[in-house]
Amino acid sequence: xxxxxxxxxxxxxxxxxxxxxxxxxxxxxxxxxxxxxxxxxxxxxxxxxxxxxxxxxxxxxxxxxxxxxxxxxxxxxxxxxxxxxxxxxxxxxxxxxxxxxxxxxxxxxxxxxxxxxxxxxxxxxxxxxxxxxxxxxxxxxxxxxxxxxxxxxxxxxxxxxxxxxxxxxxxxxxxxxxxxxxxxxxxxxxxxxxxxxxxxxxxxxxxxxxxxxxxxxxxxxxxxxxxxxxxxxxxxxxxxxxxxxxxxxxxxxxxxxxxxxx
Ligand code: PEP
Numbered sequence: 001x002x003x004x005x006x007x008x009x010x011x012x013x014x015x016x017x018x019x020x021x022x023x024x025x026x027x028x029x030x031x032x033x034x035x036x037x038x039x040x041x042x043x044x045x046x047x048x049x050x051x052x053x054x055x056x057x058x059x060x061x062x063x064x065x066x067x068x069x070x071x072x073x074x075x076x077x078x079x080x081x082x083x084x085x086x087x088x089x090x091x092x093x094x095x096x097x098x099x100x101x102x103x104x105x106x107x108x109x110x111x112x113x114x115x116x117x118x119x120x121x122x123x124x125x126x127x128x129x130x131x132x133x134x135x136x137x138x139x140x141x142x143x144x145x146x147x148x149x150x151x152x153x154x155x156x157x158x159x160x161x162x163x164x165x166x167x168x169x170x171x172x173x174x175x176x177x178x179x180x181x182x183x184x185x186x187x188x189x190x191x192x193x194x195x196x197x198x199x200x201x202x203x204x205x206x207x208x209x210x211x212x213x214x215x216x217x218x219x220x221x222x223x224x225x226x227x228x229x230x231x232x233x234x235x236x237x238x239x240x241x242x243x244x245x246x247x248x249x250x251x252x253x254x255x256x257x258x259x260x261x262x
């Protein structure tokens with residue numbers, strides 16, 4: 001069966017990188033490449049400090065703006081936190097939730113992920129919910145068990161209507177920032193399982209429309225064959241998104257694979 005028709009979705013997570021000048025230069029270079037990538041949905045996810053600056057450069061380009069995290073309350077005495085309404089006000093349409101670096105270094109759990117997913121939806125933001133197994137879990141044959149637990153707890157009790165606003169990103173922890181990419185078969189096996197799980201929970205329509213990204217050391221080489229897989233709808237790119245040429249090349253490779261499907 002061919003993959004459900006969706007535009008390739010390519011998101012660049014800049015992590016904790018970039019002065020304002022660097023963010024401007026990177027965003028401008030991606031905007032310059034945008035006409036060649038017109039068939040894809042492109043999303044930039046800069047650090048909080050650069051959101052407004054990058055958002056200004058993206059105005060009218062069709063490239064989306066996202067944030068790397070949010071807090072689950074909408075406002076109040078929570079020093080250091082950023083809320084959904086603040087991100088919305090800064091021009092964001094998307095927000096990462098549960099990135100493995102947040103889980104690893106900042107105590108993010110499936111329970112806090114569920115609260116943040118709710119907060120994002122309440123603010124009219126689409127959460128991109130990240131999950132993936134550790135190397136230890138994979139080697140112990142517990143990948144699917146880990147994914148199911150993260151999905152069940154992290155998505156909480158969302159209704160079928162709400163899941164349409166949620167994107168999922170399968171990011172095996174052993175592949176993030178390590179230079180080690182999952183093979184297309186490894187990524188597809190998990191992502192097909194995820195779609196099946198969504199179908200059981202929310203029905204065929206929401207499951208086939210769901211955007212499921214792959215993330216983990218995505219580079220231009222290899223992105224074509226990953227995108228060819230039926231259940232890979234795009235990429236969450238970390239390191240390579242800091243290089244406008246590499247990021248644009250990843251999107252171009254996904255578009256090349258996508259065109260062949262048509
Ligand atoms: C990420 O930050 O989500 C990511 C996948 O990083 P990298 O591409 O560097 O592995």
